[in-house]
Amino acid sequence: MIDMAKLFALRGVKITIIVTPSFVEPTTRARDSGHEIGLSIIDFPPKGSSLPDNIVRFDQLTTPDLIPKFIRALELLQQPTESILQELHPNCIISDMFLPWTANSAAKFDIHSLVFYGTSCISQCVSVQMGLHTPYEKVSSDSDPFFVPNLPHQLMFVRTQVARFALKAEGNEWSNLLRQAREADKRSYGEVFNSFHELETDYVDHYKNVVGMKAWHIGPLLLSNPHKPQRGNELGKNEHECLAWLDSKRHNSVVYVCFGSIATFTPAQLHETTVGLEASGQDFIWVVRRG
Numbered sequence: 001m002i003d004m005a006k007l008f009a010l011r012g013v014k015i016t017i018i019v020t021p022s023f024v025e026p027t028t029r030a031r032d033s034g035h036e037i038g039l040s041i042i043d044f045p046p047k048g049s050s051l052p053d054n055i056v057r058f059d060q061l062t063t064p065d066l067i068p069k070f071i072r073a074l075e076l077l078q079q080p081t082e083s084i085l086q087e088l089h090p091n092c093i094i095s096d097m098f099l100p101w102t103a104n105s106a107a108k109f110d111i112h113s114l115v116f117y118g119t120s121c122i123s124q125c126v127s128v129q130m131g132l133h134t135p136y137e138k139v140s141s142d143s144d145p146f147f148v149p150n151l152p153h154q155l156m157f158v159r160t161q162v163a164r165f166a167l168k169a170e171g172n173e174w175s176n177l178l179r180q181a182r183e184a185d186k187r188s189y190g191e192v193f194n195s196f197h198e199l200e201t202d203y204v205d206h207y208k209n210v211v212g213m214k215a216w217h218i219g220p221l222l223l224s225n226p227h228k229p230q231r232g233n234e235l236g237k238n239e240h241e242c243l244a245w246l247d248s249k250r251h252n253s254v255v256y257v258c259f260g261s262i263a264t265f266t267p268a269q270l271h272e273t274t275v276g277l278e279a280s281g282q283d284f285i286w287v288v289r290r291g
Contacts, residue, residue, distance in 0.1 A: 001096070001116060002030050003221035004192070009035045018084055020044035022056040040088075042080040049073040059262050068173045074098060078105060085109050094192060098177065100184035112189040114216075115181075120195050121217065122203040125151060128211050131182070136162050150210065152202035190214035194221050242285065249283055257286040 005015045016038030017027050024041060031037050045051040051069045055061065061070060078101045085093065085105060092112040095102035106113030117124060126148055130136075135146040135157075142159040159167070165174035185191065195217045197204050207213055246254060257277065259265070265273070270288070277284050 001094075002026055004094070004116065004194075004218065005037050006030055006035050007218065007221060009037055014038070016040055016084075016088055016090070018042060018081060020056060038088075040084045042077060042084070044077070045073045046076040046080065049076055059264075071173050071177055075101060078102075081105060082108065085111070092189070097181050097185075100177070100180040103184035103187045107187065113184075113187075115185055115188050115191045117191060117193050119193075120200060120203075121193055121207050121215070122200050124191075124193075125203045125206050125211065126155065128182075130162070130166070131178075136167065152206050185213065190216065193217045194219035196220065246285075253283055255282050255284040257284055261289055 002017065005017050009015050015036070018040045019027050020042060021044065024039070027037065027039055031039065044056055045053060049069070049072065051066070051073045055066065055070065058070060061067060077099070081102070082105050086109065089109075090111060092114060093102055093106050094114045094116055097115050097117055103113050103115075129148050129150050133149050135148055136159045139146050139159060145156050145158055148155050148157065163174075165172050166178070191213060193215060195204075196219050197217050204215070204217060207215055255277075257273075273286075277286065
């Protein structure tokens with residue numbers, strides 16, 4: 001989101017980022033680097049939340065019972081956010097997909113709302129069609145393969161590759177949040193992806209012409225920065241060493257593996273993934289989060 005704010009600011013758009021205290025520092029660095037970005041801070045956990053005060057990011061959740069508390073805490077951000085909207089009178093609000101209530105807030109103040117997806121357009125296309133057709137319900141076991149219909153290509157899955165919360169239509173916090181997010185998408189002015197048309201042309205077109213959603217693909221946002229920004233924690237491998245290794249490999253021969261900064265794996269799962277990657281005989285780079 002900060003990279004996107006930088007991109008818009010470079011094009012003369014007046015930007016204000018609403019952040020919680022734990023995200024003030026990266027926003028301040030963006031401002032100190034010469035970008036004209038406003039800053040509004042709201043407390044998190046917010047007042048009335050049952051979330052422990054030391055939990056300020058999703059990757060800090062250590063037990064399942066904290067998930068509904070965290071989701072509820074996100075919902076409680078609506079009132080302080082609306083107070084800021086009332087003060088600033090913006091033309092548009094861009095929010096993460098996990099804040100579906102922002103569509104209602106935008107409608108309340110008669111402004112456009114855009115939903116930001118940090119993932120790819122293909123993942124959103126698969127998610128939409130998976131939710132519409134539920135092909136995982138038509139197989140008899142977790143190991144039986146199935147295809148997701150109505151996509152540009154035949155993509156095959158097994159049921160164990162579908163998130164457990166997605167397998168339940170109701171009754172859990174994640175499925176309810178995703179349902180709210182899809183409903184908010186339909187009410188929004190459109191969506192913004194950290195992707196680009198040439199990377200996934202078929203799915204950009206599918207999302208527009210078949211799913212019927214208006215979307216802008218403005219990525220990769222990392223490359224829009226005039227100065228090379230730091231990403232995540234310090235690398236365990238030297239950057240130049242990685243590039244030299246990549247340059248020594250054949251074109252299109254290396255697989256990049258990364259499960260993001262939130263996913264948590266047991267030692268046994270990490271071991272099995274390692275064994276599988278090595279057994280494939282495929283050159284790969286695997287980014288693993290410390291801890």
